[in-house]
Amino acid sequence: MPVNPPRPVLPPLNGLRAFEAAARLGGFAAAAAELRVTPGAVTQHIRQLEAYFGAELFERHAKGVRLTPLGQLVRPRFTEAFDQLGAAVQVTRAGAASGHVHIATLPSIAQLWLSPRLPAIRAARPGMEISVTALEAPPNLRREPYDLSLFYLADPPPGAITLARDVIFPVAAPAIAEAVADGAPLESFPQLSDSAWPDDWALWSAHAGHAPPTRGPAYSLYALAVEEAVNGAGILIAHAALVARDLGRGALVRLPGPALALDRFLVLSSAHDLTRPGAVSDLAQALVAASKEHGPVET
Amino acid sequence: MPVNPPRPVLPPLNGLRAFEAAARLGGFAAAAAELRVTPGAVTQHIRQLEAYFGAELFERHAKGVRLTPLGQLVRPRFTEAFDQLGAAVQVTRAGAASGHVHIATLPSIAQLWLSPRLPAIRAARPGMEISVTALEAPPNLRREPYDLSLFYLADPPPGAITLARDVIFPVAAPAIAEAVADGAPLESFPQLSDSAWPDDWALWSAHAGHAPPTRGPAYSLYALAVEEAVNGAGILIAHAALVARDLGRGALVRLPGPALALDRFLVLSSAHDLTRPGAVSDLAQALVAASKEHGPVET
DNA sequence: GCGAAGCCTCAGTTTTTCTAGGGCTAGATT
DNA sequence: AATCTAGCCCTAGAAAAACTGAGGCTTCGC
Structure with missing residues (x-):
């Protein structure tokens, strides 16, 4: 009777990227531009991410969004992680096209x-x-x-x-x-x-x-x-x-x-x-x- | 005439995750299990990633795959980056469900x-x-x-x-x-x-x-x-x-x-x-x- | 008071992703 | 030598996800 642990659901990577971009750039619209999608897509990604965590990451205001305390806490970690991921991608790209x-x-x-x-x-x-x-x-x-x-x-x-x-x-x-x-x-x-x-x-x-x-x-x-x-x-x-x-x-x-x-x-x-x-x-x-x-x- | 640089195409995040898992676990099948998909899905993700970079990351053999030199070069960077991303996710999760x-x-x-x-x-x-x-x-x-x-x-x-x-x-x-x-x-x-x-x-x-x-x-x-x-x-x-x-x-x-x-x-x-x-x-x-x-x- | 900025929602469409099923190859087993 | 098996590949179709576009709402700044 080996324990067969139901593997935990993986976090939505694209949502994480949208969160990081929106947090770094200070808005969904700017993030949308960076990610080359419409703001509505960013809204949905972040909504989905918030559902995954069961907590809000942004406070919505009529004119822009602000990070919640939780969002502020984790933003630098995500930025750092995506920077590192980006760096790995650049190394790969450079290696592939030497x-x-x-x-x-x-x-x-x-x-x-x-x-x-x-x-x-x-x-x-x-x-x-x-x-x-x-x-x-x-x-x-x-x-x-x-x-x-x-x-x-x-x-x-x-x-x-x-x-x-x-x-x-x-x-x-x-x-x-x-x-x-x-x-x-x-x-x-x-x-x-x-x-x-x-x-x-x-x-x-x-x-x-x-x-x-x-x-x-x-x-x-x-x-x-x-x-x-x-x-x-x-x-x-x-x-x-x-x-x-x-x-x-x-x-x-x-x-x-x-x-x-x-x-x-x-x-x-x-x-x-x-x-x-x-x-x-x-x-x-x-x-x-x-x-x-x-x-x-x-x- | 502001220069409007066509933003570079973003790397396929899910492909990166599939690559990292397959490289770490030593096979597409194991990666598929970790990612909770079929091996075919991993195959396609990695194929897509290789097309993005324009270079092979794995050598395919009848019984399993092996990393190419390029794949070996970049694997640790991706593992580290995804570890960091995972850690950020865990911090967020813990913060959301304190x-x-x-x-x-x-x-x-x-x-x-x-x-x-x-x-x-x-x-x-x-x-x-x-x-x-x-x-x-x-x-x-x-x-x-x-x-x-x-x-x-x-x-x-x-x-x-x-x-x-x-x-x-x-x-x-x-x-x-x-x-x-x-x-x-x-x-x-x-x-x-x-x-x-x-x-x-x-x-x-x-x-x-x-x-x-x-x-x-x-x-x-x-x-x-x-x-x-x-x-x-x-x-x-x-x-x-x-x-x-x-x-x-x-x-x-x-x-x-x-x-x-x-x-x-x-x-x-x-x-x-x-x-x-x-x-x-x-x-x-x-x-x-x-x-x-x-x-x-x-x- | 009005325009602009910025986010939201929703429906429909496009795109991506996934699976299922069949094939192939090489190493292991009989 | 024949068979088995693990592990990858391929393809078509199905399922899911992502994206867009349009309309709406709220507040800020002029």
Whole structure:
């Protein structure tokens, strides 16, 4: 008479994932976006999970949800567990597609920093396939399928490689630069900027002792602003790393005045261990080397 | 023109769970049993997962599967992640049903050790609901829904409480004991034992310098063997903790000869932190106290 | 007072998952 | 050598789960 224990019912994994996402992101709608479903699906998953536990995990309010004490208690554990699960998935993915490295970065960095440097790197590594995805915000590398990420960050995480500090200064096409050298005030030209970094001009003006900036055109793609500046549309507030190429080839010229070092760094990070040899580390080293090709900016 | 990154496809969670179970248990069939589905379902989950990664995780052979190098590489990570997820689930469950404590133990311990002690413990804790489940083998407390487990173990895990060493010696009903005291050899009576512990008699006989045991009836439930011994069916090889009650009330009598201490301990363990106050710790303390009610066995 | 945000519910549909049953192979047994 | 058996594979159909879409409700902020 062996005891045949009825195996306990397993918890609904998808419900757990929905709970974790909703708790982390602070709402069902945000969780739904992350999970690529409608909010109603999240509602149902979490309802099902609450039925499984026999306890509420969220307090529902007309405008949003709040975690119950129980939900607050367990949220960090689930986040940690799913991070670990995600990390395992990333390791598997990397192992399955060895030789394929996927980089996530800002659109502007992709176009203005990475793109000019990649051909040489690719040419030196025939067996390696390098993909680039442009993202507006740094991904969670323990969850999302990128091997490397390259972003401007205020606080580089441990293990990450800081390539450069973010430094800004005004630049313009040679014709405008000459006019400025001849005495035309900066304010007499349109002041180009990126809509993602709306404070650049104000910060730099304050630092340089200039008058606050007039409003100029803001571009949602920094590469577009650079393009326009090259075409003589006005003065661009430049991020050193992103205009080095155009400065180098003379398409843009740095204008007189100080450079302002921001509290932000161009950081290369990875969920992989970059001290171990492998395709990812190899590419990371290549990017570090490539970032040193242009000297630092004089302040 | 905000970049709208097509969110990466999420990994199939249930496939991951199937992979982890199959890798840990060494086969799809065993995993299917754990997950409470048919083996075909596991096959499909894992196939789907392999399609997701674009790589094989198992080598299929006619008789069973073996992990590929990639599978071997990632298995520990997934096991760890699912353990953590399971632990988070257990914490949630415990938090949702506070005041309800669930114990897993051997059937024999449940009937002969726990059952006599529980009424007093329950009476002293009106608000606590105590459930007992009998299992043939210790559960993984990070995965399965038990708050405490009470088993004979050779290696108590860290944090567990060792209640007693497993000690065996022969016992019998008073009538038989008298006959033995009058000179009847042990071998002249049926030697009762438990089929889960088939070596008890051999070990004890060797230790006591007796002849190897004759074959006697083996019971699949130790409690049944005890019952039969009480009814005079023969001599039982007794585990001290499990016959203390019957010795105490005179239903069984210890026979002459040494007691043999086995390399095995009665261990109370938990996935919860027993140093923190709470229903589980409270009950654990009560069980520790209850285990001391009967003095140690003389060797 | 009104719009927007955010969650809920419910019905219907789509998608996924599961099972049942049959097949195949290799090791064990007779 | 023949047979048995364990364990995986496959497929079709059935069952279950998940998802969507539409309408509704409540509160917050303007």
